[in-house]
Amino acid sequence: MNTPLLVFNEKGIYCEKAKVYLDPWKPVDHAIISHGHADHSRWGHKKYITHHSNVPIIKHRLGEIIVTGKEWNETFTINGVKFSLHPAGHIIGSSQIRVEYKGEVWVFTGDYKMEDDGVAVPYESVKCHSFITECTFGLPAFKWVPQEQVMTDVNNWWQQNREDGRTSVLFGYSLGKAQRLLKYLDPSIGKIYTHGAIENMTEVLRPQLSMPETIRITRDTKKEELKGSMVLAPPSAQGTPWIRKMVPFVTASASGWMTFRGARRRRAIDKGFVLSDHCDWQGLLQAIEGTGCEKVICTHGYTEIFSRFLREKGYDARTEETQYEGEIGELEAKSEIEKDLEIVKKTPESL
Amino acid sequence: MKLFSELIRTLDSTNKTTLKVEALTHYFEIAPDKDKVWAIAILSHRRPPRPVNTTLLREWATELANIPLWLFEESYHIVGDLAETIALIIPASDNSSDKSLNQFLQEIIELKKLTDMEKKEYLHENWLELNYYERFVFSKLITGSFRIGVSQKLMTRALSKATNIDEDILAYKLMGNWEPSKISYTQLILEENEEDYLSKPYPFYLAYALESEAEELGKVSEWSAEHKWDGIRSQVIIRNNELFVWSRGEELVTDKYPEFQAFINTVPNGTVMDGEILPFPKGEIGTFNDLQTRIGRKTVSKALLEKTPVILKVYDLLEWNGKDIRERPYRERRELLKKLVKDMDASEIPLFLSESLAFSSWEEVANERQRAREERSEGIMLKKLDSPYLVGRKKGDWWKWKVDPLTIDAVLTYAMRGHGRRSNLFTDYTFGLWDEEKNELVTFAKAYSGLTDAEFRKVDSWIKKNTLERFGPVRSVTPHHVFEIAFEGIAESKRHKSGVATRFPRILRWRQDKKIEDANTIEDLKALIP
Numbered sequence: 027m028n029t030p031l032l033v034f035n036e037k038g039i040y041c042e043k044a045k046v047y048l049d050p051w052k053p054v055d056h057a058i059i060s061h062g063h064a065d066h067s068r069w070g071h072k073k074y075i076t077h078h079s080n081v082p083i084i085k086h087r088l089g090e091i092i093v094t095g096k097e098w099n100e101t102f103t104i105n106g107v108k109f110s111l112h113p114a115g116h117i118i119g120s121s122q123i124r125v126e127y128k129g130e131v132w133v134f135t136g137d138y139k140m141e142d143d144g145v146a147v148p149y150e151s152v153k154c155h156s157f158i159t160e161c162t163f164g165l166p167a168f169k170w171v172p173q174e175q176v177m178t179d180v181n182n183w184w185q186q187n188r189e190d191g192r193t194s195v196l197f198g199y200s201l202g203k204a205q206r207l208l209k210y211l212d213p214s215i216g217k218i219y220t221h222g223a224i225e226n227m228t229e230v231l232r233p234q235l236s237m238p239e240t241i242r243i244t245r246d247t248k249k250e251e252l253k254g255s256m257v258l259a260p261p262s263a264q265g266t267p268w269i270r271k272m273v274p275f276v277t278a279s280a281s282g283w284m285t286f287r288g289a290r291r292r293r294a295i296d297k298g299f300v301l302s303d304h305c306d307w308q309g310l311l312q313a314i315e316g317t318g319c320e321k322v323i324c325t326h327g328y329t330e331i332f333s334r335f336l337r338e339k340g341y342d343a344r345t346e347e348t349q350y351e352g353e354i355g356e357l358e359a360k361s362e363i364e365k366d367l368e369i370v371k372k373t374p375e376s377l
Numbered sequence: 378m379k380l381f382s383e384l385i386r387t388l389d390s391t392n393k394t395t396l397k398v399e400a401l402t403h404y405f406e407i408a409p410d411k412d413k414v415w416a417i418a419i420l421s422h423r424r425p426p427r428p429v430n431t432t433l434l435r436e437w438a439t440e441l442a443n444i445p446l447w448l449f450e451e452s453y454h455i456v457g458d459l460a461e462t463i464a465l466i467i468p469a470s471d472n473s474s475d476k477s478l479n480q481f482l483q484e485i486i487e488l489k490k491l492t493d494m495e496k497k498e499y500l501h502e503n504w505l506e507l508n509y510y511e512r513f514v515f516s517k518l519i520t521g522s523f524r525i526g527v528s529q530k531l532m533t534r535a536l537s538k539a540t541n542i543d544e545d546i547l548a549y550k551l552m553g554n555w556e557p558s559k560i561s562y563t564q565l566i567l568e569e570n571e572e573d574y575l576s577k578p579y580p581f582y583l584a585y586a587l588e589s590e591a592e593e594l595g596k597v598s599e600w601s602a603e604h605k606w607d608g609i610r611s612q613v614i615i616r617n618n619e620l621f622v623w624s625r626g627e628e629l630v631t632d633k634y635p636e637f638q639a640f641i642n643t644v645p646n647g648t649v650m651d652g653e654i655l656p657f658p659k660g661e662i663g664t665f666n667d668l669q670t671r672i673g674r675k676t677v678s679k680a681l682l683e684k685t686p687v688i689l690k691v692y693d694l695l696e697w698n699g700k701d702i703r704e705r706p707y708r709e710r711r712e713l714l715k716k717l718v719k720d721m722d723a724s725e726i727p728l729f730l731s732e733s734l735a736f737s738s739w740e741e742v743a744n745e746r747q748r749a750r751e752e753r754s755e756g757i758m759l760k761k762l763d764s765p766y767l768v769g770r771k772k773g774d775w776w777k778w779k780v781d782p783l784t785i786d787a788v789l790t791y792a793m794r795g796h797g798r799r800s801n802l803f804t805d806y807t808f809g810l811w812d813e814e815k816n817e818l819v820t821f822a823k824a825y826s827g828l829t830d831a832e833f834r835k836v837d838s839w840i841k842k843n844t845l846e847r848f849g850p851v852r853s854v855t856p857h858h859v860f861e862i863a864f865e866g867i868a869e870s871k872r873h874k875s876g877v878a879t880r881f882p883r884i885l886r887w888r889q890d891k892k893i894e895d896a897n898t899i900e901d902l903k904a905l906i907p
């Protein structure tokens with residue numbers, strides 16, 4: 027039997043025919059990158075290919091790299107293998123990667139969601155034989171409510187906090203969730219402040235997306251001016267001295283994990299908003315059905331549970347271990363991921 | 378129900394005590410009286426008997442969600458709470474019910490008498506008609522206790538704000554056996570009720586763990602020290618020729634310890650003692666493991682009574698000659714207790730005084746603490762001689778000074794996914810020690826706490842890459858990592874493969890400096906048994 031078009035090896039998802047990796051987690055020569063989150067676009071590859079709207083994002087994150095930007099649906103051929111990028115609806119510039127060779131079609135989703143959030147170009151269903159999908163929230167317990175409803179709740183929460191004389195600190199990872207929240211915050215309630223990490227990324231994305239005005243919190247920001255305002259901060263800012271400037275404040279987190287009552291309590295966050303850039307259970311099932319595929323490979327999330335369910339539905343489904351991390355990975359600061367990579371270099375045996 | 382589930386939602390939306398108390402106070406101000414009684418009952422863990430067993434609940438919820446049962450079970454494992462799982466997997470509804478909390482609970486009580494088919498119909502109907510939070514609360518009422526970050530103390534504080542009745546008096550009123558379906562709010566909270574007095578215990582005073590140096594507590598002469606017994610904290614009441622035994626969870630456990638019935642004719646009426654129930658096999662204090670055999674049983678067989686009898690070690694006197702003496706200094710209460718025990722014929726009953734230690738310096742106390750395991754104690758209790766008996770956990774007068782935990786280096790052998798936020802990570806670990814003869818690792822303990830989030834993530838990613846075999850949710854991994862495991866106690870056990878049971882095992886640190894050959898052996902572990 028021939029080797030499959032795409033295989034999973036110790037460096038990433040590999041297309042041997044084209045000598046190209048998709049979202050590799052170890053340094054390689056040629057990498058096609060689905061989107062800008064740290065667990066999907068890592069440092070150290072010789073050449074990067076990605077959607078052109080993702081180029082400023084990964085340049086901001088990874089510094090001076092050699093990167094080529096592609097259009098949606100633009101086919102580029104490497105060693106006879108046809109590649110193209112299609113919107114994944116996850117965050118700005120997020121793509122599914124379509125791979126075709128001799129009529130056989132594979133699609134790798136990277137991360138994706140079905141809801142049109144008005145920020146990312148909405149998910150586009152791509153027909154294929156084999157579908158490599160994430161399933162971060164691949165459990166029937168996950169069911170998203172429409173964004174409009176969540177954002178109404180967020181703005182009401184802010185309004186109430188403002189009336190109570192408290193600052194609202196809202197946690198969301200700095201690439202993607204922060205801009206999505208920002209876009210739908212109601213600036214008529216008050217001023218919106220940002221943590222430096224979020225402000226930097228937002229500046230990068232402003233040319234691509236219209237968002238309300240923000241004020242960067244610096245050492246000179248006065249405690250009094252923050253009162254009653256909205257502060258957008260990365261989750262890593264929780265429990266740091268930085269946050270003390272906001273006293274008195276209430277905290278909230280916007281994530282799919284907030285579905286679980288325990289997740290909010292364990293993280294000592296006051297309020298949880300269920301808002302995710304990934305598919306919920308029904309979303310995953312719809313997406314798979316839409317592709318008309320026979321084979322499904324689950325990469326990250328509740329892979330074993332989800333693939334078993336698919337097998338019982340008649341799909342040829344299995345699991346592959348990868349180093350993608352779902353929303354947990356997206357919570358990581360860039361530096362933390364790199365620290366981990368350092369350890370990998372030093373002790374390849376133990377980690 | 379709307380009001381109560383709104384309360385639960387509000388409590389769920391904050392971690393700030395002041396806001397929680399505010400929400401509860403508001404509820405106690407506006408809710409109907411009957412609902413208030415139920416809310417108090419639920420928040421103090423008094424729920425009606427479960428009308429449906431959980432197996433059926435799971436099946437019926439699964440049916441409604443139209444998923445296979447195994448998928449429900451997997452979801453339940455990850456969510457970690459049955460009611461929450463049910464509320465999450467059943468198709469969403471925006472409806473809301475006008476029925477009161479009391480009405481729902483009356484129905485739930487009646488439910489017990491119905492046939493399975495009728496029960497199922499009732500549950501399906503209600504699950505579909507309620508919105509997410511109501512459905513969660515409704516399922517919680519059926520499945521079990523509410524754990525929503527509201528202690529009884531917090532609730533009492535709110536109730537006190539709403540009623541202007543002193544917190545300690547309320548705590549006292551809420552103790553004991555009262556039936557939420559039979560008592561009115563007036564009877565429970567507002568009225569003075571002499572009849573209830575007979576069985577009522579006093580709220581327990583709880584000690585804090587000593588984290589600083591003992592010297593910092595001041596002059597050693599102002600303190601009393603005794604061993605900290607590892608049993609069941611209990612209050613024993615003898616009033617009007619009746620015996621009542623209360624455990625710290627405010628549970629009446631009189632029937633579980635028939636040997637204490639002998640107190641009735643020996644201990645004078647109008648006596649309430651605070652102490653520890655301890656196992657006493659072969660005429661000496663046993664291990665907590667021995668006691669486990671008694672805790673779970675409602676009725677006790679004669680054979681078990683002979684094999685594992687219990688005794689009561691008393692250390693405080695709360696009521697003497699029918700008078701509440703909690704305000705008197707510890708020194709006086711101790712004297713009265715000593716005299717009480719001396720004057721009765723205690724040789725015929727399983728009652729012992731927890732001896733005060735004699736010492737003249739903190740150093741001597743520290744030395745005695747080192748000996749704790751020989752005495753089958755967990756360390757030393759320090760009590761201020763001039764302190765009254767307070768209510769709840771209050772800092773300052775009582776300290777528990779536990780012995781340092783025992784530790785051993787063990788090898789990670791199996792892993793399982795954690796719950797909730799950690800459900801995506803392998804964070805529940807099984808550890809093995811070497812059997813030197815067979816040169817293999819024998820499982821000795823499970824632990825799932827003690828590492829930082831960053832460490833858990835690293836171990837998780839290592840596990841995913843080094844899985845040997847999968848058994849359902851459990852994976853066996855290549856023996857490679859050594860962890861230092863700490864535990865509080867240790868005893869021989871036939872139920873464990875290693876022959877040893879450990880108490881409260883947890884991960885102390887990740888020994889990345891050690892190879893698996895450096896891990897300890899089962900023999901090393903057994904050598905720690907006192």
Ligand SMILES: [Zn+2]
Binds near residue numbers: 061063066116137356
């Ligand atoms: Zn992502």
Ligand SMILES: [Zn+2]
Binds near residue numbers: 137350353
């Ligand atoms: Zn991902």
